Amino acid sequence: MVDLITVVAVIIGFWGILYIIGKNYREEKEEGLQIDFFVALWRTKRFVDFIDQVGTKFRGFWKTYSTLAIGIGFIGMAYVFYTLFNLALQSLKTKTATPGVQLVIPGITIPLWYGLVGLIVVMFVHELSHGFVARAEGLPLKSVGLVLFFVIPGAFVEPDEEALNKASLLSRLRVYAAGSMGNIVAAFTALLLLSFVLTPIIQPAGVEISNLVPGSPAQNYLQKGDVIVSIDGQEIKAVEEFFDIMNKTTAGQMIEVGVLRNGNMLKFNISLGSHPDNPKKGYLGVYPAQYITSRIGFDTIILPISFSLYWIYILNLGIGLMNLFPIIPLDGGKMLDDILKSFLPSKIAKSITYLFVGIGLFLLAINLFPALRNLLG
Structure with missing residues (x-):
């Protein structure tokens, strides 16, 4: 909420400055810049x-x-x-x-x-x-x-x-x-x-943590951007595999989570909490997203093109x-x-x-x- 207020304040400040310095551009023109209330037009x-x-x-x-x-x-x-x-x-x-x-x-x-x-x-x-x-x-x-x-x-x-x-x-x-x-x-x-x-040249390669739930068991160990590649020694490549494993866990269970962080392999023993929808079910507290890599290399080129x-x-x-x-x-x-x-x-x-x-x-x-x-x- 604080971040959103900051963003809105910056945007309003930008428009305020633009409106002040752009007083010569407020009349409609066939070509050139025109500035109105929260609207800027450039015609050519x-x-x-x-x-x-x-x-x-x-x-x-x-x-x-x-x-x-x-x-x-x-x-x-x-x-x-x-x-x-x-x-x-x-x-x-x-x-x-x-x-x-x-x-x-x-x-x-x-x-x-x-x-x-x-x-x-x-x-x-x-x-x-x-x-x-x-x-x-x-x-x-x-x-x-x-x-x-x-x-x-x-x-x-x-x-x-x-x-x-x-x-x-x-x-x-x-x-x-x-x-x-x-x-x-x-x-x-x-x-x-x-x-x-x-699609034929990309492959799933783990579960990326897009965000963490505040106060969750994972918050003290994992970070946004970590890629979960294993749980209790079982390799994880697809998001579906992550959910399959987590659905079988129970509250209070200790699991070993293997993650890639900045290219380094790290392992953490984390005690699971209770799932908000099912108190008996284990809860890690992460927002998972599919992590992919290229089968042929050139990740820095192929992946941005795929996401675009x-x-x-x-x-x-x-x-x-x-x-x-x-x-x-x-x-x-x-x-x-x-x-x-x-x-x-x-x-x-x-x-x-x-x-x-x-x-x-x-x-x-x-x-x-x-x-x-x-x-x-």
């Missing part, structure tokens, strides 16, 4: 020509790609809404907080560097997809750029809003659906690389699907709103859109509560 036209060339040269591909994206978008929209609705209903029925939406904060809720790599891929894939399809549809782009909202970095492609609003329904749906389609394609590309290229691809997969799939949630200003909300306006009277369409926004925000609040509670301790 340098990459517009590149997006234009790719979008127009391969117009047939992007039209087919984005037409397919519309179908996948509506399926994803229904899936996300149904999933969050069921999770919220389960939470209300059982009165237990069921996690449905996770906050994405590098260094706090996800790993710092791998999380940043994953988020950068999410942003660029998403926005470039929007841009390529917009140009394939003949829609002009005003600028591209980067954005920082509080602590969340982002990228954007800014189409001409007037031209977009005048475009046909099919063109607008293609542009809106393209972003999440790009994220889904990126996610499954990363998954394929992990499954067929990297894993987070690229997780973040692209999760954020890509969440962006299809049918509330404005998300792409899913824009798609639903355009469909309703095209086939229903304006007042009815607006009412349904507002209804989805209200229900959607309610579902998000219920599903975000466990994540917020965990974050605040």
Whole structure:
């Protein structure tokens, strides 16, 4: 909790200084830096020509790609809404907080560097997809750029809003659906690389301690980052093997834990405590994570690539699907709103859109509560 308060104080201090020294950058500009309340935008036209060339040269591909994206978008929209609705209903029925939406904060809720790599891929894939399809549809782009909202970095492609609003329904749906389609394609590309290229050359090599429970039996002996490789002389490579052994222990039992620490093999005799859920069961008090190594060496290259691809997969799939949630200003909300306006009277369409926004925000609040509670301790 203290660490979180410190982080928030530093972030607010950063924005305070930025707002003071950036007083000349508060007006909206076609290019350059713009600073607003907890929002910093940087616009440029340098990459517009590149997006234009790719979008127009391969117009047939992007039209087919984005037409397919519309179908996948509506399926994803229904899936996300149904999933969050069921999770919220389960939470209300059982009165237990069921996690449905996770906050994405590098260094706090996800790993710092791998999380940043994953988020950068999410942003660029998403926005470039929007841009390529917009140009394939003949829609002009005003600028591209980067954005920082509080602590969340982002990228954007800014189409001409007037031209977009005048475009046909099919063109607008293609542009809106393209972003999440790009994220889904990126996610499954990363998954394929992990499954067929990297997984065959990596192997489990122990259980890494990602954290320790305060006051637990392990706290006086083990450290965060230690790799458990044996218990009572029995070799441990996979997390499942660790759980199998620990599930057979009893409270008060003395076990010998072998760990790797900074390349050195250490052994500790630890008396187990009582498990919080079963007083008779042994309790060590560690948060285990799978430790892996490369079968062919080059760990310093292969493992970072593997972890990066894993987070690229997780973040692209999760954020890509969440962006299809049918509330404005998300792409899913824009798609639903355009469909309703095209086939229903304006007042009815607006009412349904507002209804989805209200229900959607309610579902998000219920599903975000466990994540917020965990974050605040």
